[in-house]
Amino acid sequence: MRAAIIHAPGDIRVEDRPEPQPIHPTDAVVRVSASCVCGSDLWPYRGVRPVDEPRPIGHEFVGRVTAVGDDVREVAVGDFVIAPWKNSCGACTNCRNGVLVACEHAAGWGWSDEHGHPVDGGQGEAVRVPNADGTLVSVPRFSGEGGESGVREPDEATLKSLLALSDVMGTGHHAAVCAGVGPGKSVVVVGDGAVGLSAVLAAKRLGAERIVAMSRHEDRAALAREFGATDVVPERGADGAARVRELLDGRLADCVLECVGTKESMEQALRSTRPGGALGFVGVPAGGAEIPAGVLFAKNITVSGGAASTRLYIPELLEDVLAGTIDPGRVFDTVLPLEETAEAYRAMDERRSIKVMLLP
């Protein structure tokens, strides 16, 4: 099979790899229908994180199960499945506490499982999935055995939205849930990448009354408005917070969703939160970002969030995707064949694309 390998910063190649097979009885193998590039994939690509040796890459994919180990119960051959960005067993204490991202038996896509066996990356034609029962979510509408005839395949728009549930939509939703977004709430979203845009959609879905998207890019601001943003603020820093206050009738926001991960974006988020408000943060902290305790103390701001256990959110979000009430797949503004994965990275690195879907 073909799969993307990162050899060094800036060096992504699609190469031949062994066809994956189940190794453990809890494994499944998924034939990938679509995968994509994440903002966090750009870290090794940009050299922000070291690339010690060539390894498979990618952690978001959907596809069809082609093989299962003897102990797999929840998914079957023929199932169309969504693989969350994080593998999890579903049974350890952290999983039972709802913090699947801290699973004690997790395997890492593109890295290895707890037994030391290598695990495929998502950007490829097929993936061995450890902890299949705890990780994969089947989509009955598109599941079935007997080859492709007789089984309904998702159209491209649906495929995009299903793929978005692997990570970005669930991550944006996590920010909104952690910040307590709900009916009547005023919300500020810091970050207009795929996660920030998803957070806008999540806030709208949860009934927020006002949603202020902080964006300086016309195309992203336009999608934010389509996703439910009532206002767009291009200003940053104190000016940005002043504009938020002005828009919200002299008050700062009840809920702020931080979807970037830099010191500046966290400061922007804190500046935009009202006393007693909540900050849901899902931006992967870059460069040792710290939160000033004094600001939290004085304003009684609650900070919640972190890496999203998107597996938990897939069932409810999937229902809305299939009902057509949300279309998170619209964050994919580019579609490329898997063979052009290197170009997908370039397009995202150069900000020519919000998010690229890869089709094997």
Added chain:
Amino acid sequence: MRAAIIHAPGDIRVEDRPEPQPIHPTDAVVRVSASCVCGSDLWPYRGVRPVDEPRPIGHEFVGRVTAVGDDVREVAVGDFVIAPWKNSCGACTNCRNGVLVACEHAAGWGWSDEHGHPVDGGQGEAVRVPNADGTLVSVPRFSGEGGESGVREPDEATLKSLLALSDVMGTGHHAAVCAGVGPGKSVVVVGDGAVGLSAVLAAKRLGAERIVAMSRHEDRAALAREFGATDVVPERGADGAARVRELLDGRLADCVLECVGTKESMEQALRSTRPGGALGFVGVPAGGAEIPAGVLFAKNITVSGGAASTRLYIPELLEDVLAGTIDPGRVFDTVLPLEETAEAYRAMDERRSIKVMLLP
């Protein structure tokens, strides 16, 4: 009247001051029955915060109302009242949002009101109370007109517990509420000062199953146990967290209450919190304490708390004090006359006393 004045670090004097009178129609005057010294009073005393000019000091007191302005409705002359550590109007947006500590019209005890008129400190014989209706809480059992005859006065133990509701007990309770303490929860309390001990009592009152007090002082550990701590851990750092994990059957705590405010105590708190757990923090952040976003992100820890709007908690806690089910006043291990306020500061500065009550 007599009142404590801080002249410079280490220099507290009890001096004659003008007898306070209502200035604004929303003012009351309270004759102080008891006041006390707060850990945060030690900041200017130790020179951690500058003392630019002599000023009254102290922000925790209980006493009897001797005069009210024309617009005061909720308290009357003769009422025995608890004054929370923070003055608040009760009517602005932040107050209505439950964040009284961010009141837009607050006066500062020992500083001034929003009109620029000086406000007495709590460590004195009498205090002018701006925003009387939004600030003071009456205790009907000890209220009444007609001088001291015919009015029941609280005994010393009760007086201590009522005084504890001004700040430390409500602050410990805030930490517990913010961390979601409840039945079945495991709790770690970092800090064994008056607030930490109050947090233990609050956690017990809220039904926590396990309460681990981190303390190295035998007398404080003993009081922590009496307040409901099931375990005491003297170790710090990684050893302390390992001990917590060992005590809690291999798991870190659901809820951690940070009651110190230093970088070390915050680290200890984060180390002690399980993935997906909650950290309630009420330690006043000292020296630019920062919370590492990466740790919150990886462990999905929620951080909540800050300065406690103790005014909100007084009614429910008062009920338990009067019913005799909690005795937060036990944190006062020393009682001194107001004239010996300087010695009270020394005793707390030198850690000879957990907390000192001052009687005018």
